[in-house]
Amino acid sequence: MKIHNVAQGSAEWHALRAQHRTASEAPAMMGASKYQTRTELLSMKKTGIVPEVTAQQQRIFDRGHATEALARPIVEGRIGEDLFPIVGTSGNLLASMDGATMLGEILFEHKLWNASLVAQVRAGQLEPHYYWQLEQQLLVSGAEMVIFVCSDGTEENFVSMEYRPVPGRAEQLVEGWKQFEVDLAAFESEPAAAVSVGVSPESLPALRIEVTGMVTASNLEQFKAHSLAVFDGINTDLQTDQHFADAEKTVKWCGDVEDRLAAAKQHALSQTESIDALFRAIDEISAQARAKRLELDKLVKARKVAIRDEIVISAAKALQDHLDKINISFGGKVRMPVVKADFAGAIKGKKTISSLRDAADSELARAKIEASQIGDGIRANLDSLRSLAKDHAFLFNDAQQLVLKDNDDLVSVIKVRINEHETAEAKKLEVQREQIRQQELQRIADEQAAAAMAAEVKPEPVEAPVSQATKPAAVRQVAGSPKVAPKPTKLEARVTDLEALVKAVAAGEVPIAVLTVNWQALDDLVDAEGSEFSMPGVTLEQVAA
Incomplete structure (x- = not known):
């Protein structure tokens, strides 16, 4: 916040306010x-x-400043700190605080004592008329809270409450000022409308009729011509508040004309039994007055309904145009949710065209602000999806629902889904690797089994025993020399190989089928050599089983 050294109420203060969007203007x-x-x-x-x-x-303002000065020491005594009036800005937003502590953590705002506001303060629930000003003061200053006081400057009539920022309101306020700038750029100022007072057509000349047994004197023909001209000149194209006011006044005037004509006719009847021409003229004029009265009365009612409909339809179309522009900014990936706006309810009870339009425009601005907030949130979520899930877009086919979440929640969902997907993929890959490893082991085992079965096991010829005396001297064993270890037989070699194979099968490194095939080969070899099988802890019966 930038603090400005200007006194509130001074010319410099007013000039500064004209260049900014002020907290006191926020409610409007x-x-x-x-x-x-x-x-x-x-x-x-x-x-x-x-x-x-x-x-x-001015008298109300002066009284407000005086009671504010009296209430400030009361607040200072309660919080134990001095309060200083300050004027601060942040960007194009301005706030004039009735008081702030030295560190700017606590603000003070004072309003004149009135029963309605006192009830709100005691209930701790302020109307938007009050809380939007406080939200802007907190936004501009960065303070933690505002001590909101309603008093007449005395301890007896003094109520207060602590107002802290309400989540979401500051963002709504910022969007509101953004929409205000857009509307301000397109705004065309119109002259201030004066209060519409109905004006009826010019008064008709007094109808004079004198009769004896016949009409002796009358300006009836001139009266008739003038009256019909006046009726023809009455406006029936109702567009403005002035038109409606004139029409409503003319309806009453036509009724008065009818009454006066009836009275004139009755007066003439009292002087003669029948004057046909006089009566026909009077009846014609009276019928014209009645017809115009009924026509205008219906027009007033119909046009009021039509104008209300036009205002509501126009506002709804403007809101839809705003939503369409936001949807375009999403690039066609998602769409805005429905943003409700009660234009019919907003204009209910409004009497003038200007008040109808202002009520509809205010509701339109509120809906646009809400839509813009939602749009900003969706764009932030789309950015998160693009940056965090660009390689996993297939996991987020429900993006339309996801983008409506809070951004922190969405980021958590993205991380969880990607982590779960990658964990599942890692498990799949491990299973595939294990399958390949088992297939390779099986292939090796099959090759070994096939090689073993293909090998022919033939017994070696038995040589006749040779006496020591007949052996050549070169190979005759010398007495006292060490014995030479005999060469292992094929059976002994196979037993050694199979012992290692048994251990491999027990460790799960080789399928049991390989062991069975090799045992069969060993069994055949045992039969061929006529030897006894011997392997510690293992028997052919165990393998066969």
Whole structure:
């Protein structure tokens, strides 16, 4: 926050406010002010023309400043710190605080004592008219809370509450000012409309009829011509508040004309029994007055309904155009959810065209602000999906639902899904590797078994025993020399190989089928050599079983 050394209420302060969007204007910008409409604020910012302060308003302002000064020491005594009025800005937002502590952690805002606000403070629930100002003060200053006081400057009439930032409101306020800037750029200021007072057509000349046994004097023909001309000139194309006011006044005037004509006719009847021409003229004029009265009455009612419908339809179309622009910014991947706007409810009870339009425009601005907030959140989530899940897009076919989540929640979902997917893929890969390893072991075992079965096992010829005396001297064993170890037989070699094979099978490194095949080969070799099988802890019967 940038603090400005200007006194509140000074010319410098007013000049600074004109260049910024102020906290006191925030309720009107959000369409929640009791004293200024959003349209009036747009007009004031567009033209720079600030309504003059009336004498009555000035008296209220002066009283407010006086009670604020009396209430400040009460608050200081309760919090144990001094409070200093400050004016600060952050970007194009400005806030004038009635008081702030030295470190700026606590703010003070004072309002004049009134029963309605006192009830809100005691309940701890402020209307938007009040809390939007406080939200902007907190946003600009970065303070933790505002001590909101309603008093008349005395301890007896003094109530207060602590207001802290409500999650989501600051973001809504920022979006509100963004939408206000857009609307301000397109705003066309119109002259202030005066209060519409109905004007009926010019008065008709007094109808004078004198009769004896016949009409002796009458301006009936001139009266008739003038009356019909006036009726033809009555406006029936109702577009503005002035038109409606004129039409409603004319309806009453036509009724008066009918009554006066009836009275004139009755007066004439009292003077003569029958004057046909006089009566026909009077009846014709009376019929014209009645027809115009009924026509205008129906037009007033029909046009009011039609204009209300036009305002509601126009506002709904403007909101849809705003949503379409946001959808385009998503690149066609997702769409905005439904943003509800109650335009019919907003204009309910409004009487004038200007109030109808202002109410609809305020509801339109509120809906646009909400839509823009949602759109910003969706764009942030789309960025997260693009950056974190660019290689795993197939895991997020429900993106339409995911982008409506809080961004932190979405990031968690992305990480969990990717982690689960990668874990599952790693398990699949491990299973495939194990299958390949087992297939390779099986292939090796099959090759070994096939080689063993293909080998022919033939007994070696038995040589006749040779006496020591007949052996050559070169090979005759010398007495006392060490014995030479006999060469292992094929059976002994096979037993050694099979012992290692048994251990491999027990360790799960070789399929049992290989052992069975080799045992069969060993059994055949035992039979051929006529020897006894011997391997510690292992028998042919065990293998066969």
